[in-house]
Structure formats: C-alpha cells, structure tokens
Amino acid sequence: MQENILNDIYLSPGPHFSGKRKSWQIMLMVIIALLPECVMGVVYFGIPALITILVSVASCVLFEALFQKAIKRPLQINDLSAVVTGILLALTLPSTTPIWMTILGACFAIVVTKGFFGGIGCNIWNPALSGRAFLLMSFPVAIGSSWVAPKSDALSTATPLANISNYVNQFASTNECYWNLFIGNHAGSIGETCILAIIISGLFLLVTRIIDWRAPLMMILTCSVCTLLVGKDVLITLLSGGLLFGAFFMVTDYTTSPVTKPGRYIFGFGCGLITFLIREFGGYPEGVMFSILIMNTLVPFLNKLSKRKYGYGLKKQSAKKDGGKA
Amino acid sequence: MKLFTFKGGIHPKDRKERSRGKSISFVYPSTNSVTIPVTMGGSPNTPIVNVGDQVIKGQVIANGSGPISCPVHASISGTVKKITTHLVAGGAEVLCIVIEENKENPDREKTMYMDVLDPFSLSREQVIQRIKDAGITGMGGASFPTHVKFNYPETAKIEHLIINAAECEPYLTIDETLLNEKIDSVLDGIQIAQHVVSAPAIIALEANKSFLLNSIQEKINQLSKDNKLKHKIEVCIVKTKYPQGAEKNLITALTKKEVPSGGLPFQTGCIICNVGTTIAISESFRLGKPLIERPLTISGDGCSNPMNIKVPIGTLVGDLIPETIQLEKNVVKILNGGPMMGMAMQSADFPVQKGTSGVLFLTEKETSTSNPMPCISCGKCIEVCPMQLEPVLMAKAINAGEIEESKKRGLLDCIECGSCSFVCPSDVPLVQTFKLGKKILRDNKGK
Numbered sequence: 143m144q145e146n147i148l149n150d151i152y153l154s155p156g157p158h159f160s161g162k163r164k165s166w167q168i169m170l171m172v173i174i175a176l177l178p179e180c181v182m183g184v185v186y187f188g189i190p191a192l193i194t195i196l197v198s199v200a201s202c203v204l205f206e207a208l209f210q211k212a213i214k215r216p217l218q219i220n221d222l223s224a225v226v227t228g229i230l231l232a233l234t235l236p237s238t239t240p241i242w243m244t245i246l247g248a249c250f251a252i253v254v255t256k257g258f259f260g261g262i263g264c265n266i267w268n269p270a271l272s273g274r275a276f277l278l279m280s281f282p283v284a285i286g287s288s289w290v291a292p293k294s295d296a297l298s299t300a301t302p303l304a305n306i307s308n309y310v311n312q313f314a315s316t317n318e319c320y321w322n323l324f325i326g327n328h329a330g331s332i333g334e335t336c337i338l339a340i341i342i343s344g345l346f347l348l349v350t351r352i353i354d355w356r357a358p359l360m361m362i363l364t365c366s367v368c369t370l371l372v373g374k375d376v377l378i379t380l381l382s383g384g385l386l387f388g389a390f391f392m393v394t395d396y397t398t399s400p401v402t403k404p405g406r407y408i409f410g411f412g413c414g415l416i417t418f419l420i421r422e423f424g425g426y427p428e429g430v431m432f433s434i435l436i437m438n439t440l441v442p443f444l445n446k447l448s449k450r451k452y453g454y455g456l457k458k459q460s461a462k463k464d465g466g467k468a
Numbered sequence: 469m470k471l472f473t474f475k476g477g478i479h480p481k482d483r484k485e486r487s488r489g490k491s492i493s494f495v496y497p498s499t500n501s502v503t504i505p506v507t508m509g510g511s512p513n514t515p516i517v518n519v520g521d522q523v524i525k526g527q528v529i530a531n532g533s534g535p536i537s538c539p540v541h542a543s544i545s546g547t548v549k550k551i552t553t554h555l556v557a558g559g560a561e562v563l564c565i566v567i568e569e570n571k572e573n574p575d576r577e578k579t580m581y582m583d584v585l586d587p588f589s590l591s592r593e594q595v596i597q598r599i600k601d602a603g604i605t606g607m608g609g610a611s612f613p614t615h616v617k618f619n620y621p622e623t624a625k626i627e628h629l630i631i632n633a634a635e636c637e638p639y640l641t642i643d644e645t646l647l648n649e650k651i652d653s654v655l656d657g658i659q660i661a662q663h664v665v666s667a668p669a670i671i672a673l674e675a676n677k678s679f680l681l682n683s684i685q686e687k688i689n690q691l692s693k694d695n696k697l698k699h700k701i702e703v704c705i706v707k708t709k710y711p712q713g714a715e716k717n718l719i720t721a722l723t724k725k726e727v728p729s730g731g732l733p734f735q736t737g738c739i740i741c742n743v744g745t746t747i748a749i750s751e752s753f754r755l756g757k758p759l760i761e762r763p764l765t766i767s768g769d770g771c772s773n774p775m776n777i778k779v780p781i782g783t784l785v786g787d788l789i790p791e792t793i794q795l796e797k798n799v800v801k802i803l804n805g806g807p808m809m810g811m812a813m814q815s816a817d818f819p820v821q822k823g824t825s826g827v828l829f830l831t832e833k834e835t836s837t838s839n840p841m842p843c844i845s846c847g848k849c850i851e852v853c854p855m856q857l858e859p860v861l862m863a864k865a866i867n868a869g870e871i872e873e874s875k876k877r878g879l880l881d882c883i884e885c886g887s888c889s890f891v892c893p894s895d896v897p898l899v900q901t902f903k904l905g906k907k908i909l910r911d912n913k914g915k
Contacts, residue, residue, distance in 0.1 A: 151801065151814055151815065152812060152835075152837055153813075154812050154837070155899065155900045156812075157889050157890050158803060158807040158830060158835045159481075159638065159836060160838070160890055160892075161891045163893050164895075165894050218841070261842065262844060263844045263894075264842070396844045396846040397845045401846075402847075402850065448858055448861075448877070449856060452855040452856050453729040453731070453881060454729050
C-alpha cells in the first residue's frame, strides 16, 4: 500500500468534480459573440474603426497588466476580461475618436472603474460604459457629435436619434428607413448601428446561456412600452441608438448587474425607463449609457430581492391543514 | 414514461460504467483485524468491552443510553486488541475498538446473532425496537439512526415510503448492484418498513438505472399476484440529475411537496429510506443479523480494478490494498463517498463505516485541483441551487463577517450538495465557506 500512495495526496473539501466552463472561457465566448459587430463596424466605417478597436483592446490589456503589476497583485490578464472591456469600449465610440482619446478612455475604464474598486468582480460600474461616459463628458464634441456616415469621411452627420424626423424624412418609405436602421447603414458608434449583428450575437449568448434573458427583455420591453404610451414609433426606438447593444452586452455584464432573478427584472426595468426618460426629456439624444450606469449603482440593493427559497412560505398551507383538522 | 424531477441541479458525468455490472464479492481485510468506530450515527456511545476480551461476530461492543443512540456490534470474532482513537472519514480522530481475529482457531462461522423474528406478527414498537437493536442507520451516507426515523410522532400521517435508489453521486453503483442482486431482500425490507408506516412505497430510480425497471417490476408483480403485498409498491423513474437523491429534493420530485425549513421529511408525509437500509432491515429479522457488514463501491481512475464489494464494518481501506484493490501510481485524491459530497482523506488508513457507500481513488485528470479566482457574479450558482438559495451572496456575507445576513439568506437551509461549487467558473470554494459559516453559527450559539 505505501509504495502506491507515495505521491502527493490532495486534501480538499468536496466537491471533487467541477464543471467545464471557466471564467476565461466565458470571456472568450463573449469575444466571439462580439465579432459580428466588429466586422460590421469595419465594413461601415472602415480602417479608423478597426484602429479604434485594436487600440482600445491593446490599451485595456496593457493598463490591466500595468495596474496589477503596480499594486503587486498576480497578473491575471489571461482571464480575458480586459479584452472584453476593450472591445465593448471601442464599439460604443465613434470611428472618428482620436487614438489618444481611446487610450485615455481605456485607462479610465480599467484603472479607475475596475482597478481602484478591487479588480475583476468588484467594480460597481460597467468599465466600458464609464470609460465612454468619461470621454463623452470630457470631450463632448469629439465623442458626442463627430459622426460620420458609413463609407464616407465627411464629419458632423447627426445620428438618427439626434433628429428622428429629419432622419425618417430622407427616405421614400418608412420600410426603407427601418431597413437601413436594421442593417446599420447610418451614422453612429462603431458597433451599435447594425441591429442584425447585435441580434445574432445576442441570440448566440442567450442560447449558450452565457447571459440571462430577464434584464435585457425587461429593458427592451419597458422602453418600448413607454415609447408606445407617448405615441412615438416603437420600431425606431428599438432600431436606433444603443438600446439593443446596451441590453445584450452592457445590462448583462455579470459584475455590475444583480445576481438574483427578481433583481434582474427590476434592473432591466429601471434601465429601460431611464433610457426612455433621457431620450424623451433629457439633454442627451441617447440615454442607454447613463441609464445603465445609474442602475449599476443600485445593484447591491437589487440583490436584496430574492425569490422564495425551498421550504419557505409553506406555513400557510400547513396552518390551514391543521386548522381544518382541529 | 413521465420523469419526476426538482428545480435546479447539475449534470456531472456519472462515470458509473467503471463498476457497473460487477457483482458484489465479500472481502475479508488482509490483516484479519477491524477498527470499529464506537459511534456511527446517533448520539455518542461508550465501549462496553475491554481490551483483551473475546468477542463474537454480532455481539454488541458499544452502546449509549439516549433515545437516539444506536448500538455498534463486533463485525468479526476475535480479541479486543486496543480501544484507541483512529482517523475516520472527515479527518477526525475518534474512539475505535480494534478487534483482531485469533490466529489459532479463527472460527469465521461462529456468530452471536439475535433471534429470528417474524416482523408481521410484531407490533410497530417491537419492529422499531429490533431495528434499533440491530444498529441500523441510514446507509446512504448521513447515518441517521433508522429507528429514530420510524419513530415519528403518532399525529403524523405517512402517505409515502420512498426507497431512495437515485444514487445521484457519480461513480457509485452499490445501490443499483444491490437492487440487481438482492431484490428479494429489498422488497422484504420494504414490506417490513411498510408494516411500520402503513403506506404505499415508491422505489425511486434515476433514469440512468432504468434498465433495472423490468426485473424489479416483475418481482413486485409476482408478490402482488401471490397476494403478499398489504400496501402497494411501485417504481418511479426520476431524471438523472444531481442531487436527485438528496432527501428533500427526492421528496419534492415525487410528491411536489417541500420539507419546511428546519423540518423533517415526515412533515410532508414521507419517510425516506436507502436501498441498503432495506436489506439491513430484512436481515435483522430473517437472520437476526445486526448491521455488521457494508456493501460499497471501489472506483476512480486511480483504481485499476473498480468493483462492488462487501466488507466487515471497521475494515481499514488500506488493509484491502493491494490484495483486493489495485491502485495506479497517479492517485491524487482518496475519497470517502462520492466525488460531490465525499471527503478527501490524507491516506487510505480509515475504516469503512455504516454510512460508507464508496471509496474512490481519483487521478489528477478526473478531479479538480484548480485554484480559486475572484467571483465574477455570474449567478450560475443561483441557477443550480436545489434549495433556491443565493450561494454567491451567502458566501460574500460570510466572508464579510456578516454571519447573520447569510443566515437570513438561508445558510442553514444549505444541504451542502456542492452544485454551486461545481458550476462556479471561478472555482470559488462556496460549499466550504458554507460549512465554515455553519460552524461559526454553531459556535456563536454555544457561547
């Protein structure tokens, strides 16, 4: 017996089996899911879009590594989360963003939003969105109103959201307008315009069960219903701006969204409602980013909402039974 | 056929093919000695033999006075060599009685069993007394004394006797092998249990064992044709899903009722019993034999001859190596029990107890030895929790020292099945944290 058990024996509590899907694999799946948006962004907005994506990813990974080194933590860039942040940040920026701005945004996203708050799993706000919010507020012209139309270099085309009636009027029929919005052939952020690609990616993530359907569905539903109530075109709301992109990729960010199911419903509802309010009454044409960042803040409270646990809430039943017998 | 199941759960590879179909052989430890823990289920016992005493197989060697104590019997005849502490499952050192067979004149046939009894001519109390005298505990793993389980308050109305043959832990095949080889004893044990609870019985099989369905059904049909069944016995197939064999989940899968938080199964009208236990019950009446032998599965890739064996209780697993169990060179984990809830041991030098359903020798490839990474709050643990708890939030509360908050979130309802740790993409040690949290709560209560 002794000679057989001479090698190291591990002592650890159960379970001694574990599932196959690890964190880095989940991140890899998200990266794969985001490829259609990247491809369509480059198709519509050309080489500048590609450069923005590459710079954003590279600087996110670099800042992550530098920060972990600076605070003497083990290097964990192989969990791929910085790559995801980099892609997401680039996809929410216009293709005209200067390279140094992209780098600055990546720095804010990784170092300030993520690193300062404890790194992966500890951040309160969505890193990519806060990076974008930081850039938008610092450079409102470059990020907020320097749009180009697909396949052109001319600056200062407004996004459809900025002036919807203007946008709709340039088409012969509303169907043509919907179609252009659907395939993303209009000015906007690199990855947010092509609804077709977003739906494909979103379905992929839903089917592979990487993301949960509750919060995205609630966000889209809430925003649609509110739009309907004020008598506006629901399809335009859905197809323009970053609503679907935000719903599938930002609202579903693990760390900055609630883990409980009731919490996810409310989270999605709040995101949809605030998006609508900003779009309808706010100073910005687009409200997705701020709505999600605001709801991120509430996540610890939303996690207090939980569903019925096994073996609870049955007292009424048994009380009735006992009462009946007595 | 309709598959019964519960909410949540996981699908680990079952890996039962390794020992499936291997018939149970009786094995004697190579050292001709056994190390029997003084207490195996129930309240603590004290030894009633002394060092140097001659004991006979079947003789009571340790007992307690409390209503939930469960006697322990000599599993071989011989001399009491030592009464000392020894390593047991879970890593603790507990008091054990070491019996060694006499070298000259080792009479293995000699026994000191109880009288043979006809259970159906006895009252409920008498049947329960015999089950207690035979030292029978649940043989699924938790070792809860069976006589206590049957001694539910008279006001409770039992609607189902559930025979737990789900065996949802990967690797383990002992229950299915018993159902295959000793179905007559199982059905006899069920009828004796039915005599106590006066309720129909359900044998619950996981779908990966549905090949047993026909043979069991045939035996039941035969019994009912001969008008021997006072209460109905049926077989139900439950979905292959872990932890289908957890008491509370199996009850919910079959009856849609939930055991109230902090409550016991009888409150849902169910009494639940393991396959091995029914055989022990049958033998305690038909042969007068106490629970002194334990069938179990030996498996894992680190074991080159996986098998189902029966050994005297107290047999040190190490004493079966290499005569019975042949090991590969690359064993990294030795488990008492299945890979989900079993405990890793530092060596094979621990005794088989009443609740030992298997011993596994795992290689690096088949087990997980990865280091924990930070939680990314993906919520997968919430999706799989069979108790509908929020493991991630409970663990965060415990780690933050907010023990009351984790209790509010249902810490005490955790059944420690390990589903959360299994799915965790960051390998966060969730169950370990809950075990720790429960201990802190117990310690706080003691203060």
